[in-house]
Amino acid sequence: MKIKLSILTLLLFCSTLAFAQVKFVATVDRTTVGAGEIFEINFSINANGERFAPPTFTGFQVVGGPNVSNSVSMINGVTTASMGYGYALVANKEGDFTIGPASIVSGGRTYSSAPIKIKVVKGSGSNNQGSGQQQQQQRGSEPDERNMQRGRVKDISKALFLKTSVDKSTVYLGQQIMMNLRLYTRVPIVNGEPEKIPDLNSFYSQEIKNNNPNAQWRTEILNGVRYNVTDIKKTILFPEHEGDITIEPAIMNFVIRQQAASSSGDPFDAFFGGYEDVKYRIKGTPVVIHVKPLPMAGKPADFTGAVGKFNIAASLDKNDIKANDAINYQLKVSGSGNLKLLKPISPSFPPDFEKYDPKVTDTITENENGASGSRRYTYLLIPRHQGDYTIDPIKFSYFNPATGKYVTLTTRAFPVKVAKGTGDNSNVTAFSGAGKQDVKVLSNDIRYIKTGSELNEVGSDFYDSGLYYFLLILGPLGFAGALVYGKWRDKNNADVVGTKSRKAGRVAAKHLAIAKQRLAANDIKAFYEDLFRGLYGYLSDKLNIPYADLNREKIADELKARSLDESLINEMLDTLDMCEMARYAPVSGISGQQVFDKAQTMINNIESKI
Amino acid sequence: MLKRIIYLFMIVAMPLLAFGDASLNAQVKKGNEQYAKGQYKEAITTYQKIVDDGHMSALVYFNLGNAYFKNNDVPSALLYYEKAHKLSPGDKDINFNIQFANQKTTDKVEAPVEFFITRWWHSFILRFSLTTLAVISILLMITGFALLVVYRFTNSVGIKKASFYSALLIIFLGLGSMFTADRQQQYFDGHHGAIIFSNSVNVKSAPNPMAKNLFLIHDGTKVEVMDNNNGWMRVKLANGSEGWINASDAKEI
Numbered sequence: 001m002k003i004k005l006s007i008l009t010l011l012l013f014c015s016t017l018a019f020a021q022v023k024f025v026a027t028v029d030r031t032t033v034g035a036g037e038i039f040e041i042n043f044s045i046n047a048n049g050e051r052f053a054p055p056t057f058t059g060f061q062v063v064g065g066p067n068v069s070n071s072v073s074m075i076n077g078v079t080t081a082s083m084g085y086g087y088a089l090v091a092n093k094e095g096d097f098t099i100g101p102a103s104i105v106s107g108g109r110t111y112s113s114a115p116i117k118i119k120v121v122k123g124s125g126s127n128n129q130g131s132g133q134q135q136q137q138q139r140g141s142e143p144d145e146r147n148m149q150r151g152r153v154k155d156i157s158k159a160l161f162l163k164t165s166v167d168k169s170t171v172y173l174g175q176q177i178m179m180n181l182r183l184y185t186r187v188p189i190v191n192g193e194p195e196k197i198p199d200l201n202s203f204y205s206q207e208i209k210n211n212n213p214n215a216q217w218r219t220e221i222l223n224g225v226r227y228n229v230t231d232i233k234k235t236i237l238f239p240e241h242e243g244d245i246t247i248e249p250a251i252m253n254f255v256i257r258q259q260a261a262s263s264s265g266d267p268f269d270a271f272f273g274g275y276e277d278v279k280y281r282i283k284g285t286p287v288v289i290h291v292k293p294l295p296m297a298g299k300p301a302d303f304t305g306a307v308g309k310f311n312i313a314a315s316l317d318k319n320d321i322k323a324n325d326a327i328n329y330q331l332k333v334s335g336s337g338n339l340k341l342l343k344p345i346s347p348s349f350p351p352d353f354e355k356y357d358p359k360v361t362d363t364i365t366e367n368e369n370g371a372s373g374s375r376r377y378t379y380l381l382i383p384r385h386q387g388d389y390t391i392d393p394i395k396f397s398y399f400n401p402a403t404g405k406y407v408t409l410t411t412r413a414f415p416v417k418v419a420k421g422t423g424d425n426s427n428v429t430a431f432s433g434a435g436k437q438d439v440k441v442l443s444n445d446i447r448y449i450k451t452g453s454e455l456n457e458v459g460s461d462f463y464d465s466g467l468y469y470f471l472l473i474l475g476p477l478g479f480a481g482a483l484v485y486g487k488w489r490d491k492n493n494a495d496v497v498g499t500k501s502r503k504a505g506r507v508a509a510k511h512l513a514i515a516k517q518r519l520a521a522n523d524i525k526a527f528y529e530d531l532f533r534g535l536y537g538y539l540s541d542k543l544n545i546p547y548a549d550l551n552r553e554k555i556a557d558e559l560k561a562r563s564l565d566e567s568l569i570n571e572m573l574d575t576l577d578m579c580e581m582a583r584y585a586p587v588s589g590i591s592g593q594q595v596f597d598k599a600q601t602m603i604n605n606i607e608s609k610i
Numbered sequence: 611m612l613k614r615i616i617y618l619f620m621i622v623a624m625p626l627l628a629f630g631d632a633s634l635n636a637q638v639k640k641g642n643e644q645y646a647k648g649q650y651k652e653a654i655t656t657y658q659k660i661v662d663d664g665h666m667s668a669l670v671y672f673n674l675g676n677a678y679f680k681n682n683d684v685p686s687a688l689l690y691y692e693k694a695h696k697l698s699p700g701d702k703d704i705n706f707n708i709q710f711a712n713q714k715t716t717d718k719v720e721a722p723v724e725f726f727i728t729r730w731w732h733s734f735i736l737r738f739s740l741t742t743l744a745v746i747s748i749l750l751m752i753t754g755f756a757l758l759v760v761y762r763f764t765n766s767v768g769i770k771k772a773s774f775y776s777a778l779l780i781i782f783l784g785l786g787s788m789f790t791a792d793r794q795q796q797y798f799d800g801h802h803g804a805i806i807f808s809n810s811v812n813v814k815s816a817p818n819p820m821a822k823n824l825f826l827i828h829d830g831t832k833v834e835v836m837d838n839n840n841g842w843m844r845v846k847l848a849n850g851s852e853g854w855i856n857a858s859d860a861k862e863i
Contacts, residue, residue, distance in 0.1 A: 351826045352810040384716070385809045385828065446680075446710050447703040449645050449673040463740040463791060471748040472788070475755035475781075482759040 064088030308337010323421030336372035715830030750784030813853030817842035
């Protein structure tokens with residue numbers, strides 16, 4: 001209220017203006033600027049002026065202004081007025097430029113300002129991105145008031161919008177893209193909250209963390225208009241499939257403050273709070289990313305999808321150890337690209353090394369230049385056996401999108417010398433076989449040697465030898481031989497009767513021979529006795545009748561049974577009777593010689609018949 | 611007849627019990643003494659010389675295996691234990707030491723559990739050595755047939771009966787012994803083993819150094835040799851896994 005009153009008072013004295021010497025000067029805030037930097041030029045006159053004609057800002061672009069300022073001051077009755085025309089300029093090119101004179105009419109006279117030389121040097125960085133878009137590097141946490149549009153904004157969509165920008169719109173599969181969701185505003189924002197943030201389903205996304213919770217505002221010139229710009233979200237995207245991927249627009253709701261509709265240009269309304277808060281929903285623009293497949297030509301067999309630019313280094317902490325000691329094998333992949341998406345590299349360690357899953361340490365930073373850093377795989381290896389081993393070189397392939405070619409890197413090989421471990425040498429109680437000691441054996445040993453000094457050397461080849469088979473067959477052969485022998489013996493011995501009868505003729509001849517001696521000696525009695533015994537013996541053997549059982553009837557029956565002639569049987573019986581009689585009484589009518597011949601003929605007859 | 615049988619016995623027994631000459635026995639004794647004193651390296655040299663001279667004896671193999679074991683050479687110990695086991699399959703000491711030495715090897719090869727009848731059968735046919743079985747079967751066969759001869763020629767009915775039935779029984783036992791010997795021979799032919807001597811051996815899928823590695827085995831592991839081809843050995847583990855190894859990586863039992 002106090003300020004209001006004093007301004008009113010000041011204005012009342014405006015009529016009593018007294019003109020002092022008029023000066024019209026042009027000033028710049030600096031005469032050496034970087035290309036793309038915004039600088040200000042001010043034309044000021046210490047009097048009331050009119051018909052101000054700005055110079056042609058050749059070589060520069062007007063990005064703001066003119067900002068006209070009027071001021072009247074009255075001090076001790078002396079009233080001074082001044083006017084100022086401010087422009088914000090941006091130099092487009094490097095070089096020396098001259099801003100020509102501006103003119104103004106004051107009190108009927110025309111004043112010109114002195115020309116100003118501006119030296120434009122090379123800009124300090126990321127300018128000139130995109131067409132007609134220039135950026136001021138100066139940053140502040142508060143939006144620059146100078147960029148605010150004065151008065152009521154007619155078209156809010158031009159004064160407040162979201163822009164999704166990507167650094168590349170045509171990429172290879174897996175190549176990283178920087179996506180930046182930016183808010184451009186020329187109106188004051190009271191409040192804003194996102195309604196929809198694009199879901200990046202087709203990408204592996206890595207948000208760049210912003211440590212500052214407050215929005216970082218900066219000024220950017222887009223198509224000649226200055227905007228306050230802040231990054232809402234910065235994301236590094238790694239496309240996961242080929243084709244055209246559309247990033248859906250983001251939607252945000254804002255509450256913006258603008259002058260109330262009723263206050264039609266009244267400059268005081270701004271002072272007196274003539275504004276209103278308006279809700280406004282803005283939608284960004286969709287962005288299409290064209291994802292190309294990785295070329296098939298020259299694709300290494302071991303390529304696992306690393307895209308970017310990488311380096312690989314391997315190291316081993318020890319290469320001369322004992323068995324069961326641990327060694328560390330470190331593999332470091334550094335560079336920029338989809339490091340986090342790297343598939344685990346599985347080096348082919350000697351199979352005898354116990355290998356544990358690698359410890360993965362990421363040192364990856366995400367910034368405006370993309371994701372870069374290193375990933376470190378630390379493998380713990382425990383050789384279990386002595387020997388000389390070699391850890392083979394590891395091949396790592398990646399695709400360099402900048403050159404469009406595959407690159408294969410190879411680490412060096414590491415020889416590892418493993419000495420016999422201490423664990424192996426310990427006594428019997430230590431079992432090196434892991435997990436084998438189900439039973440806790442405290443002290444155990446092999447059985448002692450066999451101390452029998454008698455070396456029973458066993459011919460182990462005896463089993464299949466010829467001797468073995470010969471001896472085996474010996475039993476059956478011997479038995480067979482025994483059988484044959486037995487059979488032969490039985491055949492000869494079986495016919496006891498036949499044997500006897502075969503022998504009978506000889507026995508009879510023996511008997512008869514004795515009888516013949518008796519006859520020659522003329523011992524008739526003894527002759528007949530011997531003849532009788534000889535015949536009886538012969539018949540007993542021949543007919544197989546025991547001597548004791550032999551009698552006249554039996555002889556007749558047996559001889560009949562053997563179908564001998566009746567006459568022969570009778571003759572035999574007669575001869576036997578005669579021999580029996582002759583033992584007791586002398587025989588007449590027949591001589592001893594005749595009887596002897598008769599007996600012999602009979603025996604011969606029987607022999608031939610039976 | 612009795613005289614003849616005794617004579618046959620002598621023929622059978624003589625070549626089997628070829629008692630080593632005195633110097634050989636002295637060497638064994640020397641080795642045993644060295645072993646007893648703990649001079650295992652010297653004992654190995656002594657025993658090894660006997661073996662290298664071509665003498666095959668379960669006792670020497672066993673003692674040599676023990677000496678190797680004490681010298682921390684488990685694969686060699688196992689090789690000679692297995693050789694001893696082959697000569698004398700029923701020897702409990704040998705079997706125990708094989709089991710014991712196997713605990714010191716790296717690979718734990720789980721053999722599938724045999725059906726109990728199979729297990730019994732194997733322990734039965736491996737109860738006696740091949741030579742013992744051969745002698746037993748020869749003696750039984752000869753005795754059996756001798757009894758049959760007695761049966762044939764005796765006149766007494768009692769002896770006839772007794773000799774006939776005992777002859778049948780003994781011949782049957784003899785046939786059984788022959789069959790057992792044959793089974794044991796088949797068993798060792800079918801289980802032609804080898805011991806891995808290299809520290810670690812990659813078992814390949816084909817007899818070719820470029821072939822894929824199937825699995826890894828270590829020294830001391832017993833494998834079954836299925837084929838021998840051009841310096842390569844087709845081996846089978848107790849758990850059934852098969853593959854090819856360099857013949858120089860293993861020694862056959």
